[in-house]
Amino acid sequence: MDALLSKAVATPRALSREELVRLLEWPDVQELFAAAYEVKRREVGCVVALRGLVECGNVCAKDCLYCGIRKGNQNVRRYRMEADEIVRRAEVARDAGYGNVVLQSGEIESEENTAFIESVLVGIHERCGENFGVTLSLGEQTDGTYRRWREAGAHRYLLRIETSNPQLYARLHPDGHSWSRRRECLHSLRRNGYQVGSGVMCGLPWQTVQDLAADIEFFAAEDLDMIGMGPYIPHRDTPLGADAEWTRQVAAERLELGLRMIAVTRLHLHDVNIAASTALQALAPDGRERGLLAGANVIMPNVTDVKYRSGYRLYEGKPVDDENSFGSRDALERSISAIGEGIVWNGRGDSPHWRGR
Ligand code: 5AD
Numbered sequence: 266m267d268a269l270l271s272k273a274v275a276t277p278r279a280l281s282r283e284e285l286v287r288l289l290e291w292p293d294v295q296e297l298f299a300a301a302y303e304v305k306r307r308e309v310g311c312v313v314a315l316r317g318l319v320e321c322g323n324v325c326a327k328d329c330l331y332c333g334i335r336k337g338n339q340n341v342r343r344y345r346m347e348a349d350e351i352v353r354r355a356e357v358a359r360d361a362g363y364g365n366v367v368l369q370s371g372e373i374e375s376e377e378n379t380a381f382i383e384s385v386l387v388g389i390h391e392r393c394g395e396n397f398g399v400t401l402s403l404g405e406q407t408d409g410t411y412r413r414w415r416e417a418g419a420h421r422y423l424l425r426i427e428t429s430n431p432q433l434y435a436r437l438h439p440d441g442h443s444w445s446r447r448r449e450c451l452h453s454l455r456r457n458g459y460q461v462g463s464g465v466m467c468g469l470p471w472q473t474v475q476d477l478a479a480d481i482e483f484f485a486a487e488d489l490d491m492i493g494m495g496p497y498i499p500h501r502d503t504p505l506g507a508d509a510e511w512t513r514q515v516a517a518e519r520l521e522l523g524l525r526m527i528a529v530t531r532l533h534l535h536d537v538n539i540a541a542s543t544a545l546q547a548l549a550p551d552g553r554e555r556g557l558l559a560g561a562n563v564i565m566p567n568v569t570d571v572k573y574r575s576g577y578r579l580y581e582g583k584p585v586d587d588e589n590s591f592g593s594r595d596a597l598e599r600s601i602s603a604i605g606e607g608i609v610w611n612g613r614g615d616s617p618h619w620r621g622r
Contacts (some may be wrong), residue, residue, distance in 0.1 A: 277535035302559065313609060314614040320567070324345055334371050408457070423462040423464075456523060481529060496520060496579075497580075523542070523544065523556070536616075537617075574586075
């Protein structure tokens with residue numbers, strides 16, 4: 266094996282910015298994925314952790330220029346699930362053997378919403394047990410709100426920084442959206458005792474390979490427990506996606522870039538949880554399995570009631586049916602064992618990095 270790859274496999278957090286760039290551009294992509302998979306297998310085993318994703322609502326105060334559920338998109342029918350509906354989906358996830366859920370929605374900051382989520386958290390723990398894992402992905406909130414949700418039983422939080430480059434962030438968001446506040450939220454989550462996850466989109470307009478290398482350095486500097494990344498996929502009802510080129514070839518390139526980011530993140534950080542995102546699956550039917558073979562160890566099957574799925578279309582091509590191959594427990598088991606991996610059923614899914622801290 267090449268010296269740089271061997272160093273990355275042997276030693277965590279040892280790569281310079283230039284070395285990260287070299288790996289991101291590694292000519293033999295299969296060799297890169299194999300090296301990352303070797304690290305994944307050694308650090309977490311040949312296993313995949315599950316998260317049951319509940320898309321609780323698509324009402325959003327933000328107007329991100331790339332996102333299909335941005336406030337300004339008039340072509341979306343807005344919905345908010347009732348508290349008992351959300352608790353019911355958590356029970357469905359538990360009965361399916363997931364062991365934990367992720368509650369995700371558009372960003373809403375209000376006392377009403379804070380209290381609503383508190384009641385949902387209490388309900389989930391009453392019905393699914395104290396050990397059932399709950400991750401929140403509900404955007405930027407005050408320190409006090411994060412504290413209340415933590416006290417009500419949430420123990421992990423996902424908040425993507427979207428890009429570690431504040432100038433690029435400013436081009437992708439309108440006025441009033443603040444990169445610094447987003448990073449401050451990550452710190453607030455850490456202070457409040459959450460396992461903290463973040464991540465970025467890759468293949469964004471104006472984004473360079475230097476930016477992507479800096480993103481991976483950001484993950485290291487923030488000492489993240491979980492990383493969720495995915496290729497940017499244009500959405501026609503957004504300012505950024507309105508006139509995007511959309512061909513099979515472009516999809517293949519976006520997918521490969523997403524897989525390269527997973528591989529190099531694994532090679533640099535070694536023991537964190539890395540999700541094979543749904544956006545990978547939107548680009549290829551086997552996108553998530555390919556993500557696992559490039560170094561990811563988490564998948565997040567959607568457990569939202571199918572009737573809401575079309576309302577949560579963040580990007581073009583997001584699956585709205587019952588998850589093609591991931592519809593049932595057997596199908597999930599089959600597609601994962603076909604690539605030589607096993608599923609951890611009924612796990613809370615805490616990250617090995619968190620346990621080691
Ligand atoms: N393409 C890919 N990912 C997107 N997201 C939002 N819009 C898009 C898009 N067009 C991602 C963001 C957000 C997550 C919930 O979905 O990274 O944090």
